[in-house]
């Protein structure tokens with residue numbers, strides 16, 4: 001065999017060796033596969049309008065949805081709080097999936113435990129798993145708070161978190177006054193953004209119980225939402241500092257997913273203290289940077305805390321302008337000169353790249369808030385969003401996005417495909433091709449099949465490194481979005497003009 005101790009090959013080379021090629025061929029013959037001609041014929045047919053109609057008629061099957069499940073969002077929200085251990089009541093395999101999903105994207109270890117329910121718990125209920133699990137987690141990992149959510153298994157059998165946590169405390173698993181906020185996160189409804197919302201609401205409800213004061217504390221709360229560009233929290237803090245705004249970020253997980261390597265493992269990196277979380281009930285107001293991952297939390301804050309909330313998305317020029325104007329209003333200070341200069345730089349860069357982006361048709365997919373911000377920015381650039389796939393969409397988002405599209409001549413050709421998946425998008429891209437695709441790493445299969453250049457923006461980004469370390473928020477974020485977009489277009493142009501004496505008349509040094 002090609003693999004021996006003196007000649008170690010990684011999988012990229014290994015499987016090209018003759019032994020493996022022979023093995024693959026033998027496997028095909030053994031499985032009595034269709035002929036290469038038949039496979040090509042069917043593959044071609046999947047690019048047709050005929051296939052598109054059949055593809056869009058499917059009801060009982062989803063292929064590559066652009067969403068994850070609720071508990072993933074829940075543990076992401078919990079990870080922003082000080083000393084907090086996410087605890088998932090349910091099956092171990094689900095939790096392994098959430099941890100690896102986050103780890104593969106951020107290239108960081110992520111700690112979360114589960115009550116590890118198996119067949120017996122599925123039949124008799126998971127109470128004993130929770131009693132034991134809480135005791136073990138508390139004793140071994142010494143958290144300051146345990147944030148509890150559920151997987152489908154616990155939800156299907158109807159385990160009651162509130163009652164189970166109470167019983168666990170009565171049985172002495174953890175001290176009676178130890179905070180264990182919880183959220184039911186059934187994954188057969190909603191998505192990771194729903195889970196984020198449920199968990200954040202659960203944590204805030206727990207921490208702020210009996211903490212309302214007579215007077216306000218003069219601070220403002222900011223909720224990032226399910227934003228995997230966690231460095232945005234640092235960028236947000238920098239901007240708030242420029243205005244001198246005293247703020248609590250609910251919750252700041254920028255260090256959790258981007259911790260320094262100093263030779264020692266630090267298990268808890270959430271930056272929002274439990275004290276700050278508790279005092280958030282006394283803030284002047286709450287500003288959410290996403291709408292659809294914070295819906296229930298904002299409703300809760302308005303109703304239970306009697307605190308005003310609003311949504312502002314500081315993405316692109318217009319979004320950032322509106323955000324900074326609000327900060328100016330609440331701080332009573334003019335927009336700092338530093339930010340005005342950043343705006344000027346972003347506009348200058350957009351002008352420099354305008355010739356390459358203007359008029360380009362774009363397919364994109366992702367979470368509602370991410371997509372809203374990207375569409376808004378693309379319209380500012382004169383690009384034309386065309387196919388917009390949002391698997392975890394809803395009617396409110398549909399109306400909001402349509403209003404945005406209607407506000408620009410570049411939005412005329414756009415269509416939002418609510419609830420659709422990436423296999424639908426494949427049909428759209430074959431039958432009505434576009435110039436550019438924007439989305440997460442799963443888009444690389446669409447890039448391979450359709451040849452449409454892919455700008456990797458979103459979550460997860462498994463197959464490229466460090467993109468999450470660059471902010472997408474504010475004018476700095478606009479520059480990053482512009483960079484990823486225009487340079488993807490230029491990379492593609494190089495690929496298309498690379499053949500010597502054929503296409504290389506346009507293989508230019510200067511673009």
Ligand code: SF4
Pocket residue numbers: 069070071094097150151152153187188
């Ligand atoms: S959808 Fe349900 S079963 Fe699947 S990983 Fe998520 S919680 Fe587990």
